[in-house]
Amino acid sequence: MRHPPGCPRSRCRMFPCHTYTSATLLVLVVLAVVAVADQEEKHCDLVGDQATESKREQALLKKLEPLSTISFEKNVTSNAAEQYTYKFKVCREVDSSMSQSGLIQINLKDQKQTVVGRINETQVFNGSDWIMLIYKGGDSYGSHCRGEKRKAMIMISCNRKTIADGFTLLSEEREKEQDCLYLFEMDSSLACPPEDSHLSIGSILLITFASLVAVYIIGGFLYQRLVVGAKGMEQFPHFTFWQDLGNLMADGCDFVCRSKPQNTPAAYRGVGDDQLGEESEERDDHLLPM
Template structure:
């Protein structure tokens, strides 16, 4: 005997509801999805499923906001794909601010704007439209994800109201590019060649030639002679006085011992 019709209907309804529950953000765009949005969404993959909370005070009431990046806050069968929820402290009242099955995403140089739509409808504000959550993820290289805060709730308009939040993440930072100049590349190549020359020459001299001590340095004679030549050249170019110079003191020489001319004093004699 087959199952009752009502049992089959309930089973089909539960199966449909379970299939409608998501575990990831669903981008909105009809049958065509933006490749740019998909790329940014893939960039947020390390944050997927992570939960963040923020608290704020309005008058005498305290509110808590719970947010999951591309994930549901509740994993049970009653989940309605809620991605960001507002709850009032001391009360069981909750409001779904945004759902992950209505996701929009925009990115800039150092920021990502994640938007959850299709939240619970306002009671009296904003012409009773559905709530919408906007999470501005700003670049911060210090954390993968953190500092989730409430910025404002804009509900004084007749339409397009929203909740605005901020969060820091290194995923919003632009990729760091390495810029090496031609000179830097040449210096690196030169340093590598010098290292290979020294290490290779040392191993050859030690294990093949059998040299010991300073003789293990490759081409040690050449470099010693080169050093002497460089020292001589530096002395020749940079010396401050001639290599040979007359001294102020002159010793007694043969020229000084020569016989002095005879002085005649005939003019002193009386005539």
């Protein structure tokens, strides 16, 4: 019996060579899958088990998804000794070398990088015109806050004029015994409520009235022209009625608005002889005795 090339005779007696080949391929496939999984871009993971995650929080994260492609950066100088740069991304890693880093702090003095909050411990809630994004699980404090882990809170306020702008640090609360935090803010139109497109009662009445007037004019015009056979201005429906109404309105306006009295007697003017007609010679004949 011939043995495949490269297969030791002693090994082939116990295990066929194709068994080693299949095992090698399986290991390579597993390693490739793990490598692809590591290279995939990480997203926000809400606090708690996936089965118990809030649908409301999931909807808010989906609403903020357009911001995930934008990188935010802010330089902050608290005093001459403390100068930092803060880098932030929405549900994406800021630096792949720092696992799950959603917001990091860089000390400009020694270039030390500190993770302020991680995307695998995310919370999110909202109000009428704002969204609060919280990253927990940052690097531990040293001598502050009993060494608890850092936490970043990003207040996203409504601004319909921009998709994302104004990222800044409001305050860093680190003098407490616990629940210390970094508070940031930014503006985005994604935090705005949907615009109310409902029409008011007045608008509905106005649209209805205008529609009825248009139907009346067009329908009456067609009737007068095609059925009655009217021409010119008489094609306008009820032309005589509207004409009389216009005259009455003009008379009323003239009566109310004219300053000249309507019943002022005419000025006296003398009558000359040339304005008198010839008198009849027989005008007194009936007065003579018979």
